Amino acid sequence: MIELSLDNSARSLLKRGIAQLRQADVPSFTLAAELLLLHVLGRNRTWLYAHPEEILSDAEAQRFFGLVARRAAGEPTQHLTGKQEFWGLEFEVTPDVLIPRPETEHVIEVALDRLALRERRAGRPQRSAGEGLQIADIGTGSGCIAIALAKELPAANFLATDISPAALAVAKRNAARHAVADRIDFREANLLSPVGAQHVAPQPGKIANNAPSAVHESPVTSHQSPPFDLIVSNPPYIGRREAPSLPREVRDHEPHAALFAGDEGYELYANLIAQSAAHLKPAGILVLELGHNSLPAVQPLLDAANWTNVGVTNDLAGIPRVLAAERL
Ligand SMILES: C[S@@+](CC[C@H](N)C(=O)[O-])C[C@H]1O[C@@H](n2cnc3c(N)ncnc32)[C@H](O)[C@@H]1O
Numbered sequence: 001m002i003e004l005s006l007d008n009s010a011r012s013l014l015k016r017g018i019a020q021l022r023q024a025d026v027p028s029f030t031l032a033a034e035l036l037l038l039h040v041l042g043r044n045r046t047w048l049y050a051h052p053e054e055i056l057s058d059a060e061a062q063r064f065f066g067l068v069a070r071r072a073a074g075e076p077t078q079h080l081t082g083k084q085e086f087w088g089l090e091f092e093v094t095p096d097v098l099i100p101r102p103e104t105e106h107v108i109e110v111a112l113d114r115l116a117l118r119e120r121r122a123g124r125p126q127r128s129a130g131e132g133l134q135i136a137d138i139g140t141g142s143g144c145i146a147i148a149l150a151k152e153l154p155a156a157n158f159l160a161t162d163i164s165p166a167a168l169a170v171a172k173r174n175a176a177r178h179a180v181a182d183r184i185d186f187r188e189a190n191l192l193s194p195v196g197a198q199h200v201a202p203q204p205g206k207i208a209n210n211a212p213s214a215v216h217e218s219p220v221t222s223h224q225s226p227p228f229d230l231i232v233s234n235p236p237y238i239g240r241r242e243a244p245s246l247p248r249e250v251r252d253h254e255p256h257a258a259l260f261a262g263d264e265g266y267e268l269y270a271n272l273i274a275q276s277a278a279h280l281k282p283a284g285i286l287v288l289e290l291g292h293n294s295l296p297a298v299q300p301l302l303d304a305a306n307w308t309n310v311g312v313t314n315d316l317a318g319i320p321r322v323l324a325a326e327r328l
Contacts, residue, residue: 311324
């Protein structure tokens with residue numbers, strides 16, 4: 001009895017979990033074991049390190065080792081815990097959505113910087129609450145980009161699209177969890193076109209005068225949805241030819257509609273940029289996340305006739321990760 005209790009201390013369980021995950025070649029095995037144990041205990045890391053001798057019940061220990069076995073077999077930690085932090089907020093994740101990645105936070109940073117710059121140019125205070133702003137997030141997945149921006153810009157309104165109804169269901173729950181559901185219109189769409197509709201992108205030049213008629217060419221939202229001040233997107237950008245080299249956690253467990261856009265990976269950007277040109281207000285901002293090798297194929301799509309102030313931001317690994325531009 002005493003021995004069983006000793007074996008079931010948090011420290012001992014963690015050590016055994018770490019060893020099992022290391023043996024299974026799980027990346028970041030220590031962190032993964034910690035997160036699974038904390039999930040079983042419903043505790044945070046501070047608690048764990050303050051109470052390493054805490055004895056877990058046999059049922060808790062069994063549950064922990066069940067999760068460790070699933071992680072060792074390739075399931076992502078986030079699918080086992082059901083959550084991932086992004087921009088300091090906790091998001092529900094399921095196998096229906098891409099697990100939010102840290103590099104996507106650069107999309108938020110660039111979008112906020114560009115909006116602040118626009119405010120400065122207009123002689124308004126830089127930190128606005130986003131009054132009057134209409135923002136679109138294309139391929140919203142878990143909703144992480146739209147929701148993070150909605151928290152930063154508490155007066156802005158959003159359209160968030162995805163081709164996957166299952167992803168939209170998760171995104172809606174995340175929006176409710178973060179109390180921004182009333183400002184985000186979630187729509188099933190192919191980029192900005194209603195699903196099933198053949199999207200005919202209006203000629204970019206046509207919208208330049210921001211005429212009300214252009215408003216009604218607007219996608220998905222058939223009612224008086226004005227063109228957007230900001231469009232953000234982290235589209236699928238991995239080439240199918242790269243699939244064999246992806247980690248099994250990604251290839252076998254994350255939705256392929258969130259990962260792959262074609263053989264090369266950059267296939268969706270041309271349509272995304274054309275639709276954005278058609279639906280952004282003059283001086284509206286486009287912010288796109290890029291795949292690790294997408295920049296040479298994507299940057300030329302921002303033609304000088306429609307776009308200005310094109311900028312590239314590298315991620316922490318030095319990879320060109322975010323492409324931003326302003327609609328002429
Ligand atoms: C790379 S994930 C990004 C998810 C989320 N925005 C993020 O940053 O974590 C791309 C998302 O785009 C969606 N998607 C793929 N093709 C699409 C399309 N043609 N139109 C709209 N959404 C699409 C996928 O279902 C997926 O949720």
